[in-house]
Amino acid sequence: MSAYLVSETRTIAAPAQQLFDIVADPGRHPEIDGSGSVRAVRGGGPQRLSLGAKFGMDMHLGANYKIENTVVEFEEGRQLAWRHFNGHVWRYTFTPVDGGTEVTEQWDARPLPIWNRVGLQLTRFPTRNRRGIEKTLDRLAEIATGSHPA
Template identity: 70%
Template sequence: MSAYLVSESAVIAADPQRLFDIVADPAMHPKIDGSGSVQAARSGGPQRLSLGAKFGMDMKIGAPYKIENTVVEFEDGRRIAWRHFNGHIWRYTFEPVEGGTKVIEQWDATKVWNKVLLKLAGFPKRNRAGIQGTLKRLAEVSGNDAR
């Protein structure tokens, strides 16, 4: 695996569609974000994401900023991913398994042009911790446990 592809997974005792629907709702992103950087969904965006949908988020890493995302992968109940302006992709996959759903979250910066700056800023390592926190919070928000 590349240092620019960070992937973590958890099995959550919930239906894949239930978990997908939480992630596909931008208003839920601040509630499930384990990094502490996602502050709020920006007004005017879709209530539910779909392929090609654009949605903005209020963010904060040190200082507040705004970011727009575009959904680049979408298979209802199974996979969703959005891309940031710089090419970062946040991807979630949902796989039914015994006892619930295996959720895989990935931060994919393999096609980003400024990889060295990302690494110097500690993003691969920082994102791993954030992803682990997000999977835990996704389980909590869904009313279930992650393992």
């Protein structure tokens, strides 16, 4: 696996469509985000993501900033991915299995130019993203199974 592709998988005891619907709602991203960087959805975007949809987020990573994302992969109930201006792709896949759904979240920086990828390694971004992804999948499981306070 590439140092520029961080991928984690969990089996969650919930239907794939239910999990997909949570991730496809940008208003829920601050709730499921395990990195602590997603603060709020920005107004004017869609309530549900679809291919080509653009949605903005208020973020915090050392400082407050705003980011706009574009949905670049969309298969209803199965896969959803978005990219922001720098080219990173955040991808979720949902695969039904016995007892629930196998959910994979990926942070994919492989499309970035080499100079940008080197900077990511120097700042340990892939390692930090892995911890955030693990926490995000834990939160998604808690929300979907009802063990998370609403």
